[in-house]
Amino acid sequence: GAVVSQHPSRVICKSGTSVKIECRSLDFQATTMFWYRQFPKKSLMLMATSNEGSKATYEQGVEKDKFLINHASLTLSTLTVTSAHPEDSSFYICSASRNSYNEQFFGPGTRLTVL
């Protein structure tokens, strides 16, 4: 099957620092990757959609300068939370798809805690 990994699985950082989360498709080429944020007892909220080699498309209300997304290869996308604050603490999940309309395969998520 299609496997998607995320690294790190957990990260704790100080307020004001930047944190990078990696999402990798291990056994397929992912033209499109999606980044979600999940709040406790809440649904997954799509933050942005990225296509390999293009700029990410951000959902309304998501600050593109705060959540930097890079999708430089067909197997790797990164999300960088810049100048993190406690309100950025959340569970971040990525998914990868062979193209925009194919099934999305989800990573295991990254728990970010900002102190």
Add this chain to the structure above:
Amino acid sequence: GEDVEQSLFLSVREGDSSVINCTYTDSSSTYLYWYKQEPGAGLQLLTYIFSNMDMKQDQRLTVLLNKKDKHLSLRIADTQTGDSAIYFCAERDSSASKIIFGSGTRLSIRP
């Protein structure tokens, strides 16, 4: 905009059937999904149904779709402790890559 709603909690006895319900608003939904999320993990696609179908069965899972009422349900037969998880209902229309998720139903199993 599009919205997907489901109840937050469901508790069932081991061996009984679980029925998780979901309603959605987007009449142009083409694909309707059920995902399972175990604690601290990502989402696993359990099953999906096309909007032109009424029912889909896959082993212990039965999905029913009432397109007129925009109501989707997931029935898990002979519920086991390993079925404890959060179940997300989701929808997508054929012209969009974006999937809209419900808030998830936490299924707990009692002995």
